[in-house]
Every structure is written in C-alpha cells, then in structure tokens.
Amino acid sequence: MSSPENRSLRMIQRAQNGAMDHHFVGIPELTGVPRVAVVIDVMRAFTVAAWAFSRGVEKIVLASTESEALALKESRPGWLALKDGAPAPGFDAVNSPGLLRSRDFAGRTLVQKTTAGTVGALAVADTPLVLCASFVVAGPTARFLQTRDCGPVTFVVTGEGGQADEDLACAQYIGRCMAGDDVEAAPYLHRARTSRAAAELAGGLRSGFHPDDVDLCLEIDRFSFAMKACREESLTVLRPVAVPAIEP
Ligand SMILES: O=C(O)[C@H](CS(=O)(=O)O)OP(=O)(O)O
C-alpha cells in the first residue's frame, strides 16, 4: 500500500509532467489494465535487454520465476536463459550489460528473469501497448509513443516498490520528451547516477556485476530502437522496434 505522502508526491509528479496526465506507479500500485504502459528498469533489466538485442538476440521471453526460465529454455532447442544475481547452473548469462556487451547472440531467443524489470512487464502483460525502457532507449521510446499519439501513459517504476529514482527519472524524462519539449538529459541522468541502485552496483553489493555497469546504464539513447512486449501464444515476448530519428 502506498502512504498518503507517496500518493501526494505522485500527484505532484503528475502535475509537473505537463499537459499529458501520465501516471507513475510502482508494481504494487497497479490496478486494472492501463491503455498504454511503459515499464522502466534502468538498473539493469531493460538496459540488459537492449544490449542483448544489439548483440543479435531475436526475441526475449519474459519469465516469472527462475524455474520457469529454465523450463522454457529446456523446451526449445537453442534458447538461452538469463537471470539476475550470481551465475547459476543452467543459466547462460547474468543481468549485466558489461558482461553481455561482447557476447554473440545472433538469432538466439533469450529467456530473461529478474527481480524487478521482468516482474513489472509481466504485471501489465494484458495491456494493449507495452514498451520496456531504460535510458539507452529513452529517445526512441518517446518517439515511438509520439507516432502512436497514444495519450497519457502509465509508467511502471519497477525498482524499490515504485520509489527507485533511477527509474522515476527515466520515466519523467521520457514523458517530457513525448511532449515535444527540448529536454536536457543531464539532470535526469544525474539523479540515476546518485540513486541507491547505482551506489549498490558501484559498491559491489549486487551480484553478477561488471565495473562498467552503472556507466552503461546511463548512456542516453545508445540504441535506436524501442522495445515492445506482446503476448505470443502463452508467452510475453519482447522485441526491438526500429524508430527513425527525427530529421534536424
Ligand atoms: O540485476 C539487477 O540489477 C536487479 C536485481 S538486484 O537488485 O541486483 O538483486 O534486477 P532488475 O530487475 O534488473 O532491477
């Protein structure tokens, strides 16, 4: 349950976000099925997903448990599995952009299970339009939403029960970009760099970590695609969607 203080903070955040009355909610606060959801996990699930696509992954299947991830991998020849935390038997990768960036995943399907990001995406899997995002795909995500003229968005702030400032900053940045504002990324990136998650990652408190992870999570618009999650049969599947840059 969110406290009255948190609820009023969210109302202020909504008001500060300009004409579009976007919603910023944690996973525990999700009720009903939004029209459009953007699920944010800067550190590290959706930075990792973007890097995986850049290394050739064709699609990412989101799993709700580690045992489901392993079962999915075993059920399809050639599929790979990734989890957060320490490396574990049966898993082919961990949730670290620094540890993924030199891997070759050409044409592979990756099953991903993490603590926050994948949980948030699965929580809104029935939503008609779901994007998963982080700073490395923030601009393309905003442009994709602009082209759809989709109206107010529900941003799912996946970390820390909706309080993770790296995720909230990224969500607010995307919301401002959607409005067509000329937005300076630096203040939003600074919030992420000084977040609790960044401190824990940099301090070696999280497993499956590479020293470059924080920097890699803060590369604004490193990639030119958005990431769209859809139901495919009984699975929730994330795929990259190319988004053209705006002509200067
Ligand atoms: O791998 C991550 O960064 C986190 C898990 S933990 O906080 O490091 O244990 O998962 P994510 O779902 O990417 O936030």
Ligand SMILES: [Mg+2]
């Ligand atoms: Mg996170």
